[in-house]
Amino acid sequence: MAITVATQAQEAEQGSRSLDHCGALVPVKRLAAAKGRLASHLTPSQRARLVLAMLHHVVVTLQASGMLTRIVVVSADEHVRACATAWGAEGWPEEQPGHNGALEAAARRLQAEGVTALLTISADLPLLQVEEVKALLEQAQRYPVVLAPAHDGQGTNALLQRPPRLLPYLFGESSLQRYREAAQLRHLPYTRYESPGLALDIDTVEDLQRSGLAESWEAARLSHCLREMTSCQSLDIRQH
Numbered sequence: 001m002a003i004t005v006a007t008q009a010q011e012a013e014q015g016s017r018s019l020d021h022c023g024a025l026v027p028v029k030r031l032a033a034a035k036g037r038l039a040s041h042l043t044p045s046q047r048a049r050l051v052l053a054m055l056h057h058v059v060v061t062l063q064a065s066g067m068l069t070r071i072v073v074v075s076a077d078e079h080v081r082a083c084a085t086a087w088g089a090e091g092w093p094e095e096q097p098g099h100n101g102a103l104e105a106a107a108r109r110l111q112a113e114g115v116t117a118l119l120t121i122s123a124d125l126p127l128l129q130v131e132e133v134k135a136l137l138e139q140a141q142r143y144p145v146v147l148a149p150a151h152d153g154q155g156t157n158a159l160l161q162r163p164p165r166l167l168p169y170l171f172g173e174s175s176l177q178r179y180r181e182a183a184q185l186r187h188l189p190y191t192r193y194e195s196p197g198l199a200l201d202i203d204t205v206e207d208l209q210r211s212g213l214a215e216s217w218e219a220a221r222l223s224h225c226l227r228e229m230t231s232c233q234s235l236d237i238r239q240h
Contacts, residue, residue, distance in 0.1 A: 019067060019117055019137060019138075019140060019141070019162075020069075020116065021069050021114055021115050021116040021117070022067060022068050022069060022115070022116070022117040022118070022119065022137060022140075022162075023068060023069060023070035023071070023072065023110050023115035023117070023118050023119070023164075024062050024068050024070065024071045024072065024118070024119040024120070024121060025072050025074055025103060025106055025107060025110070025118065025119070025120045025121070026055070026058060026059065026062075026071070026072070026073045026074065026084075026089075026120075026121055026122075026123050027073075027074045027075070027099060027102065027103055027120070027122075027123065028051065028055055028073055028074070028075040028077065028080045028123045029051075029075070029076075029077070030075070030076055030077040030080075031047075031048040031051055031052070031077050031079060031080060032044065032048070032077075034047055034048065034051045035047045035050065035051060035124075035202070035203065037203050037204050038050075038202075038203075038204070038205065038208070040205075041205045041208070050202070051080075051123070051124070052080070052083055053126075054123060054124045054125065054126050054202065055073070055080070055083070055084070055123045055124075056083070056087060057125070057126055057128065058121065058122075058123055058124075058125055058128055059071060059073070059084065059087050059088070059089050060087065061128045061129065061130055061133060062119075062121070062133060063088060063089075064130045065130050065133040065134050065137070067133070067134060067137050068119070068137075069115070070090065070110060070113075070115060071088075071089040071090065072089065072090045072091075072092050072106060072110065073089050073090065073091050073092070073123070074092050074093075074094060074102055074103065074106045075091070075092075075093070075094065076093060076094045076102075081093065092106055092109075095109075099169075099171055099172075100168070100169035100170065100171055100172070101169075103120060103169045103171070104165070104168070104169050107120070107164045107165050107169075108165065110164060111163065111164040111165060115164060116162065116163050116164075117137075117140050117160065117161070117162035117163065117164070118160070118161050118162075118163075118164035118165075119136070119137065119158060119159070119160045120158065120159045120160075120161075120169070121148075121157065121158040121159075122157045122158065122201050124201045124202045124203075125157060125197060125198060125200065125201055126200070126202060126211050127196055127197040127200050127211055128197040128198065129195075129197045132195040132196075132197045132198055135193065135195070136148060136158060136160060136193045136195075136198065137160065139160065139191055139193050140160055140162040142189075142191070143189050143190055143191045144161065144162050144163075144166055144188050144189060144190070145159075145160070145161055145162075145166060145167060145179075145183050145188050145189070145190035145191075146158075146159075146160035146190065146191055146192075146193055147159060147160075147176060147179055147180070147190060147191070147192050147193070148160075148192070148193050148194065148195070148198040148199070149176050149192060149194060149199065150176070150199060150201055151199040151200050151201070151210075153176070154173070154174050154175070154176055154177070155171075155175055155176060155201070156171065156175040156176045156179055157198050157199065157201050158193075158198055159179065166183075166186070166188060167179060167182045167183060167186070167188070168182065170182060
Protein backbone atom coordinates (compact mmCIF):
# COMPACT_ATOMS: atom_id res chain seq x y z
CA MET A 1 0.00 0.00 0.00
CA ALA A 2 2.82 2.42 0.85
CA ILE A 3 4.36 1.86 -2.58
CA THR A 4 1.02 2.53 -4.27
CA VAL A 5 0.43 5.77 -2.35
CA ALA A 6 3.97 6.99 -3.06
CA THR A 7 3.63 6.27 -6.76
CA GLN A 8 0.31 8.09 -6.97
CA ALA A 9 1.69 11.08 -5.09
CA GLN A 10 4.68 11.26 -7.46
CA GLU A 11 2.38 11.07 -10.49
CA ALA A 12 0.20 13.84 -9.08
CA GLU A 13 3.23 16.08 -8.50
CA GLN A 14 4.49 15.48 -12.03
CA GLY A 15 1.04 16.10 -13.47
CA SER A 16 0.59 19.49 -11.79
CA ARG A 17 3.18 21.26 -13.91
CA SER A 18 1.31 22.05 -17.12
CA LEU A 19 -1.92 21.62 -19.09
CA ASP A 20 -0.36 20.88 -22.47
CA HIS A 21 -2.24 17.63 -23.15
CA CYS A 22 -5.60 17.88 -21.43
CA GLY A 23 -8.48 15.76 -22.67
CA ALA A 24 -12.16 15.47 -21.87
CA LEU A 25 -14.51 12.50 -21.61
CA VAL A 26 -18.27 13.02 -21.96
CA PRO A 27 -20.36 9.90 -21.26
CA VAL A 28 -23.83 9.62 -22.80
CA LYS A 29 -26.44 6.88 -22.37
CA ARG A 30 -28.38 5.36 -25.25
CA LEU A 31 -30.94 7.89 -26.41
CA ALA A 32 -33.82 5.45 -25.97
CA ALA A 33 -32.98 5.05 -22.27
CA ALA A 34 -32.05 8.65 -21.49
CA LYS A 35 -33.83 10.89 -18.99
CA GLY A 36 -36.42 8.39 -17.84
CA ARG A 37 -37.55 10.67 -15.01
CA LEU A 38 -38.84 13.10 -17.63
CA ALA A 39 -41.09 10.47 -19.22
CA SER A 40 -44.26 12.02 -17.79
CA HIS A 41 -43.37 15.39 -19.29
CA LEU A 42 -41.60 14.65 -22.59
CA THR A 43 -42.06 12.00 -25.26
CA PRO A 44 -39.18 9.61 -26.03
CA SER A 45 -38.34 11.63 -29.15
CA GLN A 46 -38.35 14.89 -27.19
CA ARG A 47 -36.11 13.40 -24.51
CA ALA A 48 -33.67 12.17 -27.15
CA ARG A 49 -33.57 15.60 -28.77
CA LEU A 50 -33.09 17.25 -25.39
CA VAL A 51 -30.11 14.98 -24.69
CA LEU A 52 -28.56 15.86 -28.05
CA ALA A 53 -29.18 19.58 -27.56
CA MET A 54 -27.45 19.54 -24.17
CA LEU A 55 -24.60 17.39 -25.45
CA HIS A 56 -24.07 19.81 -28.33
CA HIS A 57 -23.89 22.69 -25.88
CA VAL A 58 -21.35 20.91 -23.69
CA VAL A 59 -19.17 19.92 -26.65
CA VAL A 60 -19.06 23.40 -28.21
CA THR A 61 -18.43 24.97 -24.80
CA LEU A 62 -15.48 22.65 -24.17
CA GLN A 63 -14.16 23.42 -27.64
CA ALA A 64 -14.49 27.16 -27.08
CA SER A 65 -12.36 26.98 -23.94
CA GLY A 66 -9.31 26.37 -26.15
CA MET A 67 -7.70 24.33 -23.37
CA LEU A 68 -8.47 20.77 -24.50
CA THR A 69 -6.53 18.77 -27.05
CA ARG A 70 -9.03 15.88 -27.13
CA ILE A 71 -12.79 15.78 -26.57
CA VAL A 72 -14.24 12.27 -26.58
CA VAL A 73 -17.92 11.38 -26.29
CA VAL A 74 -18.32 7.81 -24.99
CA SER A 75 -21.63 6.13 -25.78
CA ALA A 76 -23.11 2.80 -26.79
CA ASP A 77 -25.47 4.75 -29.08
CA GLU A 78 -24.25 5.08 -32.66
CA HIS A 79 -26.35 8.20 -33.23
CA VAL A 80 -24.76 9.95 -30.28
CA ARG A 81 -21.31 9.07 -31.58
CA ALA A 82 -22.19 10.26 -35.08
CA CYS A 83 -23.38 13.60 -33.73
CA ALA A 84 -20.23 13.98 -31.64
CA THR A 85 -18.09 13.40 -34.71
CA ALA A 86 -20.16 15.83 -36.77
CA TRP A 87 -19.63 18.48 -34.11
CA GLY A 88 -15.84 18.08 -34.17
CA ALA A 89 -15.39 15.77 -31.18
CA GLU A 90 -14.50 12.07 -31.17
CA GLY A 91 -17.19 9.43 -30.76
CA TRP A 92 -16.07 6.23 -29.05
CA PRO A 93 -18.16 3.13 -28.30
CA GLU A 94 -18.26 1.72 -24.80
CA GLU A 95 -15.47 -0.86 -24.54
CA GLN A 96 -16.54 -2.12 -21.10
CA PRO A 97 -20.05 -2.67 -19.70
CA GLY A 98 -21.43 -0.16 -17.24
CA HIS A 99 -21.00 3.59 -16.93
CA ASN A 100 -17.84 3.53 -14.81
CA GLY A 101 -16.29 0.61 -16.64
CA ALA A 102 -16.72 2.34 -19.99
CA LEU A 103 -15.11 5.50 -18.64
CA GLU A 104 -12.19 3.56 -17.16
CA ALA A 105 -11.50 1.90 -20.50
CA ALA A 106 -11.65 5.21 -22.36
CA ALA A 107 -9.43 6.95 -19.80
CA ARG A 108 -6.86 4.16 -20.05
CA ARG A 109 -6.79 4.56 -23.83
CA LEU A 110 -6.44 8.34 -23.70
CA GLN A 111 -3.63 8.11 -21.17
CA ALA A 112 -1.81 5.62 -23.38
CA GLU A 113 -2.20 8.08 -26.27
CA GLY A 114 -0.48 10.87 -24.35
CA VAL A 115 -3.22 12.72 -22.46
CA THR A 116 -1.71 13.97 -19.19
CA ALA A 117 -4.83 15.50 -17.58
CA LEU A 118 -8.40 14.34 -17.99
CA LEU A 119 -11.71 16.09 -17.40
CA THR A 120 -14.73 13.78 -17.15
CA ILE A 121 -17.87 15.88 -17.41
CA SER A 122 -21.63 15.33 -17.59
CA ALA A 123 -23.36 15.75 -20.94
CA ASP A 124 -26.47 17.42 -19.49
CA LEU A 125 -25.21 20.84 -18.39
CA PRO A 126 -27.24 23.35 -20.44
CA LEU A 127 -25.98 26.39 -18.51
CA LEU A 128 -22.28 25.53 -18.77
CA GLN A 129 -20.11 28.53 -19.65
CA VAL A 130 -16.65 28.74 -21.23
CA GLU A 131 -15.33 30.72 -18.26
CA GLU A 132 -16.40 27.95 -15.91
CA VAL A 133 -14.55 25.33 -17.95
CA LYS A 134 -11.40 27.44 -17.94
CA ALA A 135 -11.60 28.12 -14.20
CA LEU A 136 -12.13 24.43 -13.48
CA LEU A 137 -9.17 23.36 -15.62
CA GLU A 138 -6.92 25.97 -14.05
CA GLN A 139 -7.45 24.32 -10.67
CA ALA A 140 -5.29 21.43 -11.95
CA GLN A 141 -2.25 23.70 -11.64
CA ARG A 142 -2.59 23.38 -7.85
CA TYR A 143 -4.58 20.18 -7.25
CA PRO A 144 -4.31 16.73 -8.84
CA VAL A 145 -8.02 16.10 -8.23
CA VAL A 146 -10.81 18.65 -8.77
CA LEU A 147 -14.48 17.86 -8.08
CA ALA A 148 -17.45 19.85 -9.37
CA PRO A 149 -20.56 19.00 -7.29
CA ALA A 150 -24.07 18.67 -8.66
CA HIS A 151 -26.69 21.05 -7.29
CA ASP A 152 -28.01 18.38 -4.91
CA GLY A 153 -24.66 18.27 -3.10
CA GLN A 154 -24.47 14.50 -3.57
CA GLY A 155 -23.54 13.90 -7.19
CA THR A 156 -20.46 14.85 -9.19
CA ASN A 157 -20.88 16.62 -12.53
CA ALA A 158 -17.19 16.94 -13.35
CA LEU A 159 -14.03 15.17 -12.26
CA LEU A 160 -10.62 16.54 -13.25
CA GLN A 161 -7.58 14.32 -12.66
CA ARG A 162 -3.97 15.10 -13.38
CA PRO A 163 -2.64 12.68 -14.45
CA PRO A 164 -5.64 10.54 -15.52
CA ARG A 165 -6.82 7.58 -13.47
CA LEU A 166 -5.55 8.73 -10.08
CA LEU A 167 -8.95 7.69 -8.74
CA PRO A 168 -11.30 4.93 -9.89
CA TYR A 169 -14.54 6.07 -11.48
CA LEU A 170 -17.22 6.14 -8.79
CA PHE A 171 -20.13 7.90 -10.49
CA GLY A 172 -23.48 6.98 -9.01
CA GLU A 173 -25.26 7.57 -5.74
CA SER A 174 -23.34 9.86 -3.32
CA SER A 175 -20.40 9.98 -5.71
CA LEU A 176 -19.07 13.29 -4.36
CA GLN A 177 -18.49 11.82 -0.89
CA ARG A 178 -16.99 8.65 -2.36
CA TYR A 179 -14.57 10.63 -4.50
CA ARG A 180 -13.48 12.64 -1.47
CA GLU A 181 -12.90 9.47 0.52
CA ALA A 182 -10.96 7.90 -2.35
CA ALA A 183 -8.69 10.94 -2.61
CA GLN A 184 -8.11 10.99 1.14
CA LEU A 185 -7.30 7.28 1.17
CA ARG A 186 -4.62 7.88 -1.46
CA HIS A 187 -3.31 11.05 0.26
CA LEU A 188 -4.10 13.11 -2.84
CA PRO A 189 -4.82 16.83 -2.45
CA TYR A 190 -8.21 17.73 -3.91
CA THR A 191 -10.52 20.70 -4.14
CA ARG A 192 -14.12 21.50 -5.02
CA TYR A 193 -14.96 23.91 -7.79
CA GLU A 194 -18.54 25.15 -7.72
CA SER A 195 -20.37 27.20 -10.33
CA PRO A 196 -23.97 27.45 -11.56
CA GLY A 197 -23.30 25.98 -14.99
CA LEU A 198 -21.46 22.97 -13.61
CA ALA A 199 -23.98 22.37 -10.82
CA LEU A 200 -27.25 22.18 -12.74
CA ASP A 201 -27.68 18.87 -14.53
CA ILE A 202 -31.07 17.96 -15.97
CA ASP A 203 -32.83 14.89 -14.58
CA THR A 204 -36.26 16.08 -13.46
CA VAL A 205 -39.00 18.51 -14.49
CA GLU A 206 -37.87 20.73 -11.61
CA ASP A 207 -34.38 20.82 -13.12
CA LEU A 208 -35.88 21.89 -16.44
CA GLN A 209 -37.74 24.69 -14.70
CA ARG A 210 -34.62 25.85 -12.86
CA SER A 211 -32.66 25.98 -16.10
CA GLY A 212 -35.32 27.75 -18.12
CA LEU A 213 -35.36 24.88 -20.60
CA ALA A 214 -39.01 24.11 -19.90
CA GLU A 215 -40.03 27.48 -21.31
CA SER A 216 -37.52 27.15 -24.12
CA TRP A 217 -38.97 23.80 -25.03
CA GLU A 218 -42.50 25.13 -25.17
CA ALA A 219 -41.28 27.98 -27.37
CA ALA A 220 -39.56 25.45 -29.66
CA ARG A 221 -36.22 27.21 -29.29
CA LEU A 222 -34.47 23.92 -28.64
CA SER A 223 -36.05 22.47 -31.77
CA HIS A 224 -34.77 25.47 -33.71
CA CYS A 225 -31.33 24.91 -32.25
CA LEU A 226 -31.43 21.29 -33.37
CA ARG A 227 -32.56 22.27 -36.87
CA GLU A 228 -29.43 24.40 -37.12
CA MET A 229 -27.26 21.34 -36.42
CA THR A 230 -27.43 20.41 -40.09
CA SER A 231 -24.77 17.72 -39.85
CA CYS A 232 -26.83 15.78 -37.33
CA GLN A 233 -30.44 16.58 -38.16
CA SER A 234 -30.92 13.69 -40.60
CA LEU A 235 -30.17 11.05 -37.99
CA ASP A 236 -33.12 8.79 -37.23
CA ILE A 237 -33.43 8.36 -33.46
CA ARG A 238 -34.84 4.86 -33.09
CA GLN A 239 -36.62 3.88 -29.90
CA HIS A 240 -35.83 0.35 -28.72
